[in-house]
Amino acid sequence: GHAWKDTTALLSDALGAGGRIKIDVTTTPSKDLTDENLSKYDVLLLNYKDTPKGAPETRWSEANKQAFLKAVRDGKGLVVFHHASSAFTNPNWDEFEKAIAGGWRSKGFHGPAHEFTVKKTDAKHPISEGLPAEFKHNTDELYQNSVMVPESIVLATAYSDPKLPRGTGKDEPVIWVNSYGKGRVYENVLGHDAK
DSSP states (O other), X not given: OOOHHHHHHHHHHHHHGGGSSOOOOOSOHHHXXXXXXXXXXXXXXXXXXXXXXXXXXXXXXXXXXXXXXXXHHTTOEEEEEGGGGGSSBTTBXXXXXXXXXXXXXXXXXXXXXXXXXXXXXXXXXXTTTTOOSEEEEEEEOOOBSOBOOTTOXXXXXXXXXXXXXXXXXXXXXEEEEEEETTEEEEEEOOOSSOO
């Protein structure tokens, strides 16, 4: 349901521009999510949704899951991008939900993709510093009913118009932060596709 190859390429290009950030992408997490390999990185970015149809090397073993949790708990930064917040929901992996600061999980939904306005909250945080008070966002899915784990700080919201299909009439969180152990976690549910 998501063109993850396109969004991964776009994220890699944007983050790697200018050479300030070195980017590595894995499509074989079963091989790469190990304590030794993850120790090389400062930040992990998830643009991943588990799928039963994926090849064996795309599936996380129990050892992979524990290495991921340990890396974040011990201080790695974590960026959770869009559909990654719905990974490991059937059955729900409760500790993953805590580590990624919630999100879509099994309760989220969205109506048809549309343009909407993103509004910065009053929360003071380096991630949202310099962000305009509001901006028009491209046609995208507006995630609604996201799970918010305790102590999450919402940095931006978007209003879900009740006149639209499945609209809630609420300001829905779209960007927020939290911590997991010593790890700093940033969740951004915007970005269904490269547009």
